[in-house]
Every structure is written in structure tokens, then in C-alpha cells.
Amino acid sequence: MLLNRMTPMGSLGRFSRDMDRLFDEVFRVSRAPYSRPAGYPSLNVWEDGDAFVVEAEVPGLTLDKLSVDVLGNELTISGERNDAPAEITTIHRRERGAGSFQRTLTLPTDINAEAVAADLKNGILTIRLPKAETAKVRRIEVKPHD
Amino acid sequence: MVDNAIQTNESKNCTPVKTETRxxxxxxxxxxxxxxxxxxIADVPGVTADGVDVQIENGLLTIEARVxxxxxSEPTYLLREHGATTFSRSFNVGDGVNTEAISAEIRDGKLTLHLPKAEAVKPRRIDVKTA
Known part of the structure; x- marks a missing residue:
């Protein structure tokens, strides 16, 4: 039961909704300051020059429980959280969820997978994804016509 | 399943209080x-030990955690699902907890509070007087 809560990728519907939503966010200004997380972990994404930056909230997770994969323009964050103390006699409230998770995000351009860097600090995973060379802006010189 | 558990006597020792602040x-x-x-156990991503304040007053345990x-400068977000600057939550703590001995620790953005149970609460005899 708990496992289901954190495996949004189990349903293809959720997967495509996630991608559609990012597409919407990119091409239309959202009035609401925050979007409801479309999966776990919740993400903030922004563009920083020639790279995209993704910030994921992964409290309680350590590096050995996390995987970051990049293919083309898709970023996948997956992992497993199971940090309940031993010897529990009663569960009064369980809102944090446990089990394995996977979330895929489609970015507007291809990513240079070799140059991706990830950093985990205080439960925040920050991933810097430099754009692929082919996706970078190139200025085309316009020559005067003789 | 969880709702049933909340009805038990034991859980009166620690019941969350509804708080809705902007x-x-x-x-x-x-x-x-x-x-x-x-x-x-509370998820408070982005918070360090310096930013946590845990208080107990009149049986009300309050957690305040500053991110x-x-x-x-704030970036221009393509997607924005989180952005807490402060996390806060309160709990009613019953007599079954030894409030003097409550301890807290934070690691990887996860705050854990330990509320040791009090020694068995002694039964109290009520004197019955004749009217």
C-alpha cells in the first residue's frame, strides 16, 4: 500500500501528465506561484545560461539510495526510502511515504550527459544539466550583400 | 487503517494540531x-540544525524549521513545486510522555523527535465525601 504511494511511474498516465505539465510551464506563464507536485520527488527547474538546474526535495535520502540518469533530453531521478525505526509497535500517522520512486522530466533541449553534475545537501538534490552543443544558441553572422 | 490508530488511547500522547498559515x-x-x-519524523528539506526550533509549552509541542x-536572487522557474522558507507544525502531547526528556536530531533534511514515555502514571484515588 505504501509502496504504491511513491511509485508514480507505475502508471503511464502520470508519466505523460508530468511531461505535458512541464511543456505547459515552459510555454505559458503560470499565475500560481507553485504547482502541485506531479510526482515524487517534488522539483524546481530553472534555466541558468547554458544549463538547466533541477532541485529535488529528497529528505532522509543518502547518495547510495539515489540514482540520476540522463538520456537525450530526459532526466530520471529514482531511489528508495525506507527509514522507519525498528521495533515499531504502533503507527499513528504516516504521511511521508516509503518505498521506491522514479520520476522522469523532459527538458526543452538535449543535455550533455557527460557534463551533468549532482550534489546532495540537507535533503536537497541539485542537478546541473548543461545543454548539448547542438542546443546552444549560435549567432549567425549576416554579411552585407555586395 | 491509520485513522483507526488515531482513535486509540495511546495516540493521545501525540496528536498533530491543525495549523494553516500562509x-x-x-x-x-x-x-x-x-x-x-x-x-x-518530519521532512524538512533544506534545513540545518541551526534553523530548527523545538518548543514545548502546556502540552503543545511546536516545531519551527527555517530553510x-x-x-x-530568485531564478525564473520553468517548474516550481517547492519553495518553503519555514516549516512549522504543532502536536498535542499527553501525560504519557516525559516532556523533560524529549530530544531532537536532524540529518539530511529529516528531523527526528524522540518522546520517551513517562513512567506508569499512578492511579489516583478520589475521596468520596458524604453530602
């Missing part, structure tokens, strides 16, 4: 019980 976010919590203690600033 400025702070409500962190998700697990409230678990072992033989000797009640354990509260460390990560950006000098």
Missing part, C-alpha cells in the same frame, strides 16, 4: 510508537 509550510510527518517512546537560503 508563511510556513506544513511538513509531512510520521508518528510512530515503540515500546519506550513515541517518534516523530537555509540557497539562491542570492
Amino acid at each position: 508563511r510556513s509550510w506544513t511538513p509531512p510527518v510520521d508518528v510512530l510508537e515503540t515500546k519506550d517512546e513515541v517518534v516523530i 537555509e537560503k540557497r539562491h542570492d
Whole structure:
């Protein structure tokens, strides 16, 4: 039961909704300051020059429980959280969820997978994804016509 | 299943209080019980030990956690699902907890509170007087 809560990728519907939503966010200004997380972990994404930056909230997770994969323009964050103390006699409230998770995000351009860097600090995973060379802006010189 | 558990007497030792404020976010919590203690685990990503304030007053346990600033200036977000600057949540703590001995620790953005159970509460005899 708990496992289901954190495996949004189990349903293809959720997967495509996630991608559609990012597409919407990119091409239309959202009035609401925050979007409801479309999966776990919740993400903030922004563009920083020639790279995209993704910030994921992964409290309680350590590096050995996390995987970051990049293919083309898709970023996948997956992992497993199971940090309940031993010897529990009663569960009064369980809102944090446990089990394995996977979330895929489609970015507007291809990513240079070799140059991706990830950093985990205080439960925040920050991933810097430099754009692929082919996706970078190139200025085309316009020559005067003789 | 969880709702049923909340009805038990034991859980009166630690019941979350509804708080809805605009400025702070409500962190998700697990409230678990072992033989000797009640354990509260709260997800507070981006918070360090310096930013946590845990107080107990009149049986009300309050957690305040300040998120460390990560950006000098706010970026223009393509997607924005989180952005808490403060997490806060309160719990009613019953007599079954030894409030003097409550301890807290934070690691990887996960705050854990330990509420040791009090020694068995002694039964009280009520004197019955004749009218």
C-alpha cells in the first residue's frame, strides 16, 4: 500500500501528465506561484545560461539510495526510502511515504550527459544539466550583400 | 487503517494540531510508537540544525524549521513545486510522555523527535465525601 504511494511511474498516465505539465510551464506563464507536485520527488527547474538546474526535495535520502540518469533530453531521478525505526509497535500517522520512486522530466533541449553534475545537501538534490552543443544558441553572422 | 490508530488511547500522547498559515509550510510527518517512546519524523528539506526550533509549552509541542537560503536572487522557474522558507507544525502531547526528556536530531533534511514515555502514571484515588 505504501509502496504504491511513491511509485508514480507505475502508471503511464502520470508519466505523460508530468511531461505535458512541464511543456505547459515552459510555454505559458503560470499565475500560481507553485504547482502541485506531479510526482515524487517534488522539483524546481530553472534555466541558468547554458544549463538547466533541477532541485529535488529528497529528505532522509543518502547518495547510495539515489540514482540520476540522463538520456537525450530526459532526466530520471529514482531511489528508495525506507527509514522507519525498528521495533515499531504502533503507527499513528504516516504521511511521508516509503518505498521506491522514479520520476522522469523532459527538458526543452538535449543535455550533455557527460557534463551533468549532482550534489546532495540537507535533503536537497541539485542537478546541473548543461545543454548539448547542438542546443546552444549560435549567432549567425549576416554579411552585407555586395 | 491509520485513522483507526488515531482513535486509540495511546495516540493521545501525540496528536498533530491543525495549523494553516500562509508563511510556513506544513511538513509531512510520521508518528510512530515503540515500546519506550513515541517518534516523530518530519521532512524538512533544506534545513540545518541551526534553523530548527523545538518548543514545548502546556502540552503543545511546536516545531519551527527555517530553510537555509540557497539562491542570492530568485531564478525564473520553468517548474516550481517547492519553495518553503519555514516549516512549522504543532502536536498535542499527553501525560504519557516525559516532556523533560524529549530530544531532537536532524540529518539530511529529516528531523527526528524522540518522546520517551513517562513512567506508569499512578492511579489516583478520589475521596468520596458524604453530602
